[in-house]
Amino acid sequence: MRIATLSIGDEVVFGEIIDTNAPFIAARLYDIGLKVQRHLAVGDVEQDIIEAIRDLATSCDAVIATGGLGPTIDDITARAAAKASERRLALNDMALAHLTEFLAKRGRNVSPANEKQALLPAKSGLIPNPTGTACGFHFQFNSCLFVFLPGVPSEMVRMLGETVIPLIGERRTQEKFIRIKILKVFGVPEAEMDTLLRGVAEHGSQVTVAFQVAFPEILVKLRAEGDDERETVLALDSACLRAREILQGRIFAEDEATMDTVVAALFREKGITLSLVESCTGGFVAKRITDIPGSSDYFLEGAVTYSNTAKIRLLGVSLQILDEKGAVSSEAAMAMARGMRKQSGSDIALAVTGIAGPAGATPEKPVGTVFIALATSSGCQAKMYRFAGNRGDIRTVATFMALNWLRRHLLSL
Amino acid sequence: MRIATLSIGDEVVFGEIIDTNAPFIAARLYDIGLKVQRHLAVGDVEQDIIEAIRDLATSCDAVIATGGLGPTIDDITARAAAKASERRLALNDMALAHLTEFLAKRGRNVSPANEKQALLPAKSGLIPNPTGTACGFHFQFNSCLFVFLPGVPSEMVRMLGETVIPLIGERRTQEKFIRIKILKVFGVPEAEMDTLLRGVAEHGSQVTVAFQVAFPEILVKLRAEGDDERETVLALDSACLRAREILQGRIFAEDEATMDTVVAALFREKGITLSLVESCTGGFVAKRITDIPGSSDYFLEGAVTYSNTAKIRLLGVSLQILDEKGAVSSEAAMAMARGMRKQSGSDIALAVTGIAGPAGATPEKPVGTVFIALATSSGCQAKMYRFAGNRGDIRTVATFMALNWLRRHLLSL
Numbered sequence: 001m002r003i004a005t006l007s008i009g010d011e012v013v014f015g016e017i018i019d020t021n022a023p024f025i026a027a028r029l030y031d032i033g034l035k036v037q038r039h040l041a042v043g044d045v046e047q048d049i050i051e052a053i054r055d056l057a058t059s060c061d062a063v064i065a066t067g068g069l070g071p072t073i074d075d076i077t078a079r080a081a082a083k084a085s086e087r088r089l090a091l092n093d094m095a096l097a098h099l100t101e102f103l104a105k106r107g108r109n110v111s112p113a114n115e116k117q118a119l120l121p122a123k124s125g126l127i128p129n130p131t132g133t134a135c136g137f138h139f140q141f142n143s144c145l146f147v148f149l150p151g152v153p154s155e156m157v158r159m160l161g162e163t164v165i166p167l168i169g170e171r172r173t174q175e176k177f178i179r180i181k182i183l184k185v186f187g188v189p190e191a192e193m194d195t196l197l198r199g200v201a202e203h204g205s206q207v208t209v210a211f212q213v214a215f216p217e218i219l220v221k222l223r224a225e226g227d228d229e230r231e232t233v234l235a236l237d238s239a240c241l242r243a244r245e246i247l248q249g250r251i252f253a254e255d256e257a258t259m260d261t262v263v264a265a266l267f268r269e270k271g272i273t274l275s276l277v278e279s280c281t282g283g284f285v286a287k288r289i290t291d292i293p294g295s296s297d298y299f300l301e302g303a304v305t306y307s308n309t310a311k312i313r314l315l316g317v318s319l320q321i322l323d324e325k326g327a328v329s330s331e332a333a334m335a336m337a338r339g340m341r342k343q344s345g346s347d348i349a350l351a352v353t354g355i356a357g358p359a360g361a362t363p364e365k366p367v368g369t370v371f372i373a374l375a376t377s378s379g380c381q382a383k384m385y386r387f388a389g390n391r392g393d394i395r396t397v398a399t400f401m402a403l404n405w406l407r408r409h410l411l412s413l
Numbered sequence: 414m415r416i417a418t419l420s421i422g423d424e425v426v427f428g429e430i431i432d433t434n435a436p437f438i439a440a441r442l443y444d445i446g447l448k449v450q451r452h453l454a455v456g457d458v459e460q461d462i463i464e465a466i467r468d469l470a471t472s473c474d475a476v477i478a479t480g481g482l483g484p485t486i487d488d489i490t491a492r493a494a495a496k497a498s499e500r501r502l503a504l505n506d507m508a509l510a511h512l513t514e515f516l517a518k519r520g521r522n523v524s525p526a527n528e529k530q531a532l533l534p535a536k537s538g539l540i541p542n543p544t545g546t547a548c549g550f551h552f553q554f555n556s557c558l559f560v561f562l563p564g565v566p567s568e569m570v571r572m573l574g575e576t577v578i579p580l581i582g583e584r585r586t587q588e589k590f591i592r593i594k595i596l597k598v599f600g601v602p603e604a605e606m607d608t609l610l611r612g613v614a615e616h617g618s619q620v621t622v623a624f625q626v627a628f629p630e631i632l633v634k635l636r637a638e639g640d641d642e643r644e645t646v647l648a649l650d651s652a653c654l655r656a657r658e659i660l661q662g663r664i665f666a667e668d669e670a671t672m673d674t675v676v677a678a679l680f681r682e683k684g685i686t687l688s689l690v691e692s693c694t695g696g697f698v699a700k701r702i703t704d705i706p707g708s709s710d711y712f713l714e715g716a717v718t719y720s721n722t723a724k725i726r727l728l729g730v731s732l733q734i735l736d737e738k739g740a741v742s743s744e745a746a747m748a749m750a751r752g753m754r755k756q757s758g759s760d761i762a763l764a765v766t767g768i769a770g771p772a773g774a775t776p777e778k779p780v781g782t783v784f785i786a787l788a789t790s791s792g793c794q795a796k797m798y799r800f801a802g803n804r805g806d807i808r809t810v811a812t813f814m815a816l817n818w819l820r821r822h823l824l825s826l
Contacts, residue, residue, distance in 0.1 A: 011623075012452070013451060018431060018432075023432070028428075035426070039432075048450060052451070055468075070626070072607050212429055276717070281700075282715075283691075283700040287696040290696065301717055301720060302715075304696065304699045306714055307713045310713060359707065392704070
């Protein structure tokens with residue numbers, strides 16, 4: 001099955017944005033055993049879109065296009081698709097009904113600009129968009145299935161999963177069984193992963209191992225492909241077992257789970273409550289904890305003690321510690337965690353203090369120096385880290401490390 | 414001049430990595446007045462690369478290709494380029510000399526795998542690579558200039574700037590002046606932007622207006638193109654003036670500036686200090702404030718008062734307010750802001766409380782109900798919002814709205 005993606009938008013071809021839709025679609029198709037052969041991107045130029053569609057119609061079995069379905073005048077994908085495939089552009093009643101209902105829920109009426117979003121090529125199948133105004137559509141042109149989705153990533157992702165993947169899946173000519181497992185790893189240098197996991201793929205030739213860095217995580221993708229379902233599943237399971245033995249606690253999540261959801265599930269399971277004090281991460285840890293619905297069940301409060309005054313007043317960190325050891329010290333981190341645990345009454349309290357830069361470094365404490373402390377009923381411990389990178393990198397990895405501390409503590413690792 | 418980029422690599426078409434080379438190249442060309450017409454990406458498949466090169470040779474004046482010049486067996490770009498353009502593959506003495514010298518400096522000898530990197534299509538011009546082993550090359554095929562660069566972004570970026578941009582620049586047939594202005598807007602529905610800004614482009618036909626949604630922002634891109642530099646600048650300035658008159662305070666930043674940098678610059682300029690109390694945004698506002706280097710100069714502290722106990726103890730919000738009006742109320746928001754301002758000693762304090770969902774809604778207060786309050790020396794004000802979307806959307810837009818309050822307050826809007 002020859003598959004292409006087509007990204008439509010001036011912002012893509014002029015390099016104003018980085019197209020994440022095409023690789024996302026390709027990766028999702030790869031997961032079900034389909035390889036995308038090429039990506040094409042063109043601007044909001046009718047003739048270019050028409051030519052692209054006609055070219056792809058002669059060389060592909062399926063094309064997934066994104067972009068240009070919005071309400072503004074430069075959104076011309078539906079019109080170009082109609083012209084390319086010699087269809088009329090017609091008001092689609094279902095798309096209009098969706099639009100009307102979607103906007104009504106938000107207290108708005110359908111404007112002429114929105115109405116344009118219901119003008120679709122005749123005889124298209126509709127692709128529902130649960131989270132936006134632009135419905136997608138699909139049609140057959142020559143022997144190629146064309147699918148058109150909005151370019152807004154969150155809308156595209158949902159429509160792809162709910163409608164397009166099943167639609168494309170139906171058309172697969174050869175059935176191979178493919179099973180995939182993603183292990184998410186933190187704390188292993190990328191260059192060491194190859195060596196570490198060398199044995200995992202050799203044992204079963206059906207299984208391949210690939211790595212992908214998603215800073216600060218490394219995703220290990222185990223993929224088994226075979227003619228027999230049971231054998232494929234067994235091959236993957238056995239490769240997984242070996243990888244888990246090697247990586248152990250450095251695997252923090254698998255598949256759809258994330259550090260945030262894993263930590264949330266552990267707090268819920270253990271019935272433990274949490275409070276936070278942040279300095280260099282400035283609320284980033286609290287933000288990630290509260291990203292998860294229902295976090296109010298275990299997260300009591302957070303403090304962003306940017307000023308020393310706040311550290312002293314709120315948490316009872318002593319002036320002596322701040323003067324002698326500095327706000328970025330193991331002693332300060334522990335005092336912050338202890339102070340917060342005491343005043344919030346939470347079971348555990350975590351503190352982060354550090355130098356995210358670019359300013360604030362000293363010879364003993366370069367940019368990237370971060371202390372994390374955890375106070376529990378059985379005491380308080382702290383550790384120093386030296387993280388590399390710019391301010392954003394340091395805050396990101398310090399936040400991730402703080403969440404990983406919580407995870408390891410809750411798992412008694 | 415019709416220009417395309419061509420990205421070569423399985424990792425690109427299978428969606429294992431996000432291709433940042435193509436948009437980078439497009440953006441650099443756009444800066445010198447050249448529009449890329451399309452991006453194409455193919456895998457490490459000889460036939461696919463050959464077809465892509467032949468297709469592009471008939472429809473483009475210049476093609477900039479990246480990827481597939483490395484030492485491993487799946488790097489086959491040079492061979493495919495030679496076949497596509499019917500050239501021999503020949504050992505390039507200069508490329509070999511570069512390789513030898515580059516590796517010698519690092520105490521290594523040329524391996525057969527490396528030597529392959531000096532096998533280039535005959536009669537190609539060499540493109541030096543100061544930071545890697547893979548030289549680039551260029552040749553004319555039909556009437557199209559083909560340029561091949563390595564896919565490693567840091568190497569590509571340098572070679573593009575030092576050799577390729579001048580090379581392409583020479584071939585520009587017509588010199589047009591291009592000037593761009595980006596206005597970043599918050600608080601106007603996308604569907605209304607077209608109507609609002611209709612007059613802006615009509616006044617001067619040299620100017621085009623495009624929109625791009627980067628939730629919750631809308632970017633308005635004004636672009637002037639003309640033969641005369643002064644006229645082009647004047648046309649853009651005058652379109653900008655009209656757009657600013659129409660949008661006024663809803664433009665929160667221009668060009669490279671962001672909401673975060675604008676707010677930071679205002680705090681610095683006014684010498685005003687800030688504290689924050691967050692409930693539904695859970696630290697997201699503090700995170701964005703502290704994303705900016707030097708924010709400790711004006712940001713004193715933040716509190717994430719997720720539990721009612723924390724609201725009462727930390728901020729002196731009365732039990733009566735929480736009982737009668739609820740934690741999500743104008744009264745609670747104001748009490749939180751006033752309490753934080755008093756205890757932190759900051760000039761202004763901002764509070765956010767709301768229902769991000771999915772749980773926690775009541776008939777009077779559906780998911781998306783958010784109160785923001787600002788306490789200053791001249792009093793305290795609060796406002797209710799109803800934001801749409803999922804938990805993430807609501808938290809994002811509430812955070813953005815909070816930052817926008819700070820901006821408008823500091824600008825006395």
